[in-house]
Amino acid sequence: MKVSQRAQAVPPSATIAVTSRAKEMKAQGKDVLGFAAGEPDFDTPDFIKEAAIQALKQGQTKYTPAAGTPALRKAIAEKLKKENNLDYTFEQIVANLGAKHSVYMAMQAVIDPGDEVLLPTPYWVSYPEMTQLAGGKPVILETTAQGGYKITPEQLKSAITDKTTLLVLNSPNNPGGFCYSPDELRALADVLVGTQVTVLSDEIYERLVYGQTKFLSFAAISQDAYNRTLTVNGLSKSFSMTGWRLGYTAGPLEVIKAMSRMQDHMTQNPVTFTQPAAIAALQDTTGAVETMRVEFEKRGRFMADKLNAIEGVHCIEPQGAFYCFPDVSAHYGRAIGGVTLTGSMDFAAALLEQALVAVVPGEPFGSPKNVRLSFACSMEQIEKGIARIQKWLT
Ligand SMILES: Cc1ncc(COP(=O)(O)O)c(C=O)c1O
Known part of the structure; x- marks a missing residue:
């Protein structure tokens, strides 16, 4: 059967490729340690499950309004007011089937064919594909480890053309584990004043920030920022609800x-x-998110310290989300176990085959020097896995 050119142009997800191979190897009885998962390892808190069970028992099994029930959208509006200092009426909120769906729909709603979409590296793998599915042109803004993987106001200014429609910001960041400070965001917002650029602010990891890191919603910066921003968020990461599929856009x-x-x-x-x-x-009044956040913070620091102790591996301490994103490029050019490491794809593949450790290559995130390790796993696994990486590299 014919497959459309649009569908043919979509590559398989690189994250899925590693996870599938790791699963295959596990099924063969190999002791693979997985650091590729993009979801919390905690169970969804019981009080959330209970609410769904009650709803099912009450017969809430039929269609609702397309944008979600007014009750849900009002609860989201209250959350955005209380936690993010954002004023939205419930009509300004649409609940989607996961934040992934929110980003997709938002792009479909604002991008016309040929429009330019600014994507700072490292970007979440789906952004360029979704941009292209909407007919847009991804414009990649390169960043460096020295600059904390963040774009500068000058860089943003020089990237804007009369075709620029959208800037996608994701802070705290997947895969980078960094978070823009409020001042850094304000400086970017200043550049946008007087332009036609819309901002898609993907705030899915908002509740998972560590140390002194302060989270600020982009739309809360000023009236100008509010008017040009689509705020995307969801419950997958903070409430460990990846399978429930609930995201939203305001x-x-x-x-x-x-x-x-x-x-x-x-x-x-x-x-x-x-x-x-x-x-x-x-x-929630049980503090479920905070319990998970505290555990992630411990694990992230532990993982970053262990990684930084390996020669030729450089990792910033995670400020948010649940990923370490070390630069491993000092090892490129080396041959290990008969495989020459030419980049992050070889690195991840050889590490999995030879040392039974699954990480995600940085290339599909626009950062070929790096690999991503999720710390949504036990301390014991982190200790064991990093020891294997160290042994493999040395
Ligand atoms: C940056 C970012 N945005 C959005 C999503 C989508 O989350 P979900 O669709 O599960 O709500 C993810 C999931 O990995 C993500 O990392």
């Missing part, structure tokens, strides 16, 4: 309405019994 009414119209024809509504569970999560 922004100017005309864009939210357009997204809701498209959603109506695409997926109808977010899963009905996930919606009351999401309300329970957003109104």
